[in-house]
Amino acid sequence: MATITPPVRVRFAPSPTGYLHIGGVRTALFNWLFARHYGGQFILRVEDTDEKRFVVGAADDMMWSLRWIGIDWDEGPDVGGPYGPYVQSDRHERGIYNEYVADLLRKGLAYKSFTTPEELEQMRAEAESRGIKAFRFRGPERDWTPEQIAEAEAQGKPYTIRLKVPLEGMTRFHDLIRGGEQIIINHADLYDIVLVKSSGMPLYHLAHLIDDRMMRITHVIRGEEWVPSTPYHILLYKAFGWEPPIFAHVPNILRQDGRGKLSKRKDDVATNRFWERGYLPEAMFNYLSLQGWSYDDHTELMTRDEIVERFTIERVQPSPARWNPDKLKDMNGIYVRKFTSDELADRIAPFLVQAGLISDPPADEELAYLRRLTPMIHERVEELSEAPELLEFFFREVGVAEDVALRYEPVMLIQKKMDAARTAAGLRAAYEGLSALDAWQVEPLEATLRALAAEQGLKPGQLFGAIRVAITGRTVAPPLFDTLNGLGRERSLKRIEIAIAALEQTSAG
């Protein structure tokens, strides 16, 4: 089977019909890794021959997504290159495809088909009514005389140009990912595909192939949904008299429940959404590289450079992987923990801005404060977007009154085997002890409160739990002494005071 001989040229050719989802990114990634591993070129090309599905801004969004995750291109719509333009509609406008179509027509390997969509539909329905489920269109025009064709054209009838696919025989091709196994397809199972629409616009099958040829693409690495149409491509290469590139069809990423491949509509997998949710491009890169590819039996965490160095197409699996958000999240957490706290603070700042916890743009004091706070949530963040919720009590009022931003129920203060009175007494002791504290720092805070708990005959958890709720308004929060320290003396004491008052009111009422 074909060994890979550099230099190598590959491309990712998305259709701008919406956001790029992670399945598409994965295909792009494998192309990119292949190019980088073998020291070749990676080309980006926009395939916008479908006017109906075209979405304004989609191409820009896709480029943003690719760059965000760390995929760059040597040639493409925005960076140019020696084989441009890199947008198919532009290429069509320049008439690049015309001569190739004429060539096929001249050779009699393609033909003008005057069958209308309505007629086609009718034929399909007819075939079905006769019990023929597999309708394979072969235009009657295949056998028309030049005169017949000229006549139809003279009448101004619209036509498509179809490939004259052989009726008999078979086409075979190799696939690098399937171990170089041959895939054989009988021509009888094929039909005469449309190469050029009646509008004159070429279809994917034609345009991509001419572009690949002109752009000197050596390896076509694309999603496995293209396997069934590869025979047409082989036939086309043959029709042009060109040597086909080497094919590698990467498996799809399936939905979490395994029901079908990922779809933008049903799954929350638009690449830009991961950015919004606080996923790190390095983690996405690492995770996605492992969807259908592996290095060995245990290595999972790898840098970009390591992956580039280790990536080979032979180790790409032929079987589809399922989308596993839990695994991604776990990996993101690992990358988050690799940051220094200051790095993390800078990364989460935009999320706090968005949540309205700090100003936009953040003031220096806010950033400095955030840096002080970040260490205590560092190990608790998996998605960066979780940060605002973990930190909000440092920025908003906490209390029991109706109008307080972070309001909690006084009963939450009462820990296991406690009642309102004992809790109030404990908190009062804490209030006094903390008021008398000279240095408002983690160690003295801890020492004081531990001693206090013992004095009160309380388990540490009983006292600490009450204080936690008093100062954060919740039962789950970062470590208590760090929190008190981060909150400062004044605010901490005030919140404890509020809690005591609330408890006294409860027990009185």
Added chain:
RNA sequence: GCCCCCAUAGUCUAGUGGCCCAGGACGUCACCCUUUCAAGGUGAAGAUCGCGGGUUCGAAUCCCGCUGGGGGUACCA
């Protein structure tokens, strides 16, 4: 329906004839650590290698059939 691809625990995977009564990771559970939650540590459960036939001294690994899943079946890509 027809054509094509795929098939190791819930999930991602290692494995290319003996080193595998199957290794790693996520998830799950337990314990340790511990002021809560995490993180970290230790451990456990979980796979008759989809099923059935072959080939072979020997098969997760090769072959055939079946089943299941996925994809394609457009003047979409």
